Amino acid sequence: xxxxxxxxxxxxxxxxxxxxxxxxxxxxxxxxxxxxxxxxxxxxxxxxxxxxxxxxxxxxxxxxxxxxxxxxxxxxxxxxxxxxxxxxxxxxxxx
Numbered sequence: 001x002x003x004x005x006x007x008x009x010x011x012x013x014x015x016x017x018x019x020x021x022x023x024x025x026x027x028x029x030x031x032x033x034x035x036x037x038x039x040x041x042x043x044x045x046x047x048x049x050x051x052x053x054x055x056x057x058x059x060x061x062x063x064x065x066x067x068x069x070x071x072x073x074x075x076x077x078x079x080x081x082x083x084x085x086x087x088x089x090x091x092x093x094x095x
Contacts, residue, residue: 016091016092017043017089017090017091018035018036018089018090018091018092019087019088019089019090020033020034020035020036020087020088021085021086021087021088022085022086022088023084023085023086024047024076024080024081024082024083024084024085024086025080025081025082026080026082027075027076027077027078027079027080027081028075028076028077028078029075030069030070030073030074030075031073031074031075031076031086032072032073033072033073033074033088033090034072035072036068036071036072036073036074036088036090037068037071037092037093038068038069038070038071039093040068040090040091040092040093041090041091041093042063042066042067042068042074042088042089042090043063043089043090043091044061044063044087044088044089045061045062045063045066045074045076045086045087045088045089046059046060046061046062046086046087046088047059047060047061047062047079047081047084047085047086048084048085048086048087049081049084050084050085062076062079062081062086065077065078065079066088068090074088
């Protein structure tokens with residue numbers, strides 16, 4: 001039997017991406033992302049905005065306004081994502 005090591009990383013060619021799904025919050029507020037460092041590079045920040053019944057989900061990129069503000073935190077400069085989920089993907093500075 002061959003052992004396959006479980007991974008929590010997405011691999012595409014030689015690029016390794018880490019990911020997290022977190023709750024949104026008001027703009028210019030820290031959003032905790034375990035393991036992200038200021039030396040890392042954000043690859044995607046996707047907003048999952050659902051209505052009150054969760055029957056309709058609007059998906060949009062908010063990468064252009066996202067920044068890593070400190071080790072373990074990102075912020076969105078203008079969009080209030082309270083009540084939404086964010087899919088965050090980043091490339092670690094060291095793999």
